[in-house]
Amino acid sequence: MQSFRQQLSAEAINHSSFQEDDTRTRILQAALRLFAAKGYEGTTTKDLASAANVAEGTIFRHFANKKAILIEVATSGWVDILTDLLTELSEMGSYKAVAQVMRRRMMRLQENSDLLRVCFIEAQYHRELRERIQSEVIAKMTDVAEAFFQTAMDKGIYRPMNPKIVAQVFLGMFAIAGFSNDTIMEPKASPKALQEMAEGIADIFLNGVLAKEKE
Secondary structure, three states: OOOHHHHHHHHHHHHHHHHHHHHHHHHHHHHHHHHHHHOOOOOOHHHHHHHHOOOHHHHHHHOOOHHHHHHHHHHHHHHHHHHHHHHHHHHOOOOOOHHHHHHHHHHHHHHOHHHHHHHHHHOOOOHHHHHHHHHHHHHHHHHHHHHHHHHHHHOOOOOOOOHHHHHHHHHHHHHHHHOOHHHHOOOOOOHHHHHHHHHHHHHHHHHOOOOOOOO
16 A cells, blocks of 8 residues: 555646646647747747746747747647547448538637648748648548548448548548638638538538439
């Protein structure tokens, strides 16, 4: 049985770990707000420290440099967004219910307008960020989506195709919609506009764009 001293020591370690995680989270949240408002180049580590309510030196205990913060902000945010999307797809009652899933996801994308703005703007200037998003987000999410669509094909719900290409098309449509004017530049876009976009994406994905031939 642990002694009282050992228990106190363990509790102190856990508390310290919690504080470190909380500090890291506050730095990332502050960075997201500032990068979206002022841009990466326009944000100093002094700005970050002030917004996160930490000493400037504390930032460098958690991150090697400012670029590391940018990469962490972008990649972890996109992992969360796409993981939520794929989780909801896997749990939906019907493989044809893509429109409802997309509608909910599009509404949530508006809540992440700062993240989308940072990714859209900064990825153009930082090769490390593009490479990290490709390896940590796109590649892994494509693998998960590929397995999802392969299952639908095996069940005869989707016609036989290359599931990897289907996954890439689907995630690509979702990402392009996320970077649209309604989600990045107009955070107060009407729910009706977002609903039309979501339903349009789902309709095109499921049914294509060719008119059905008359019998």
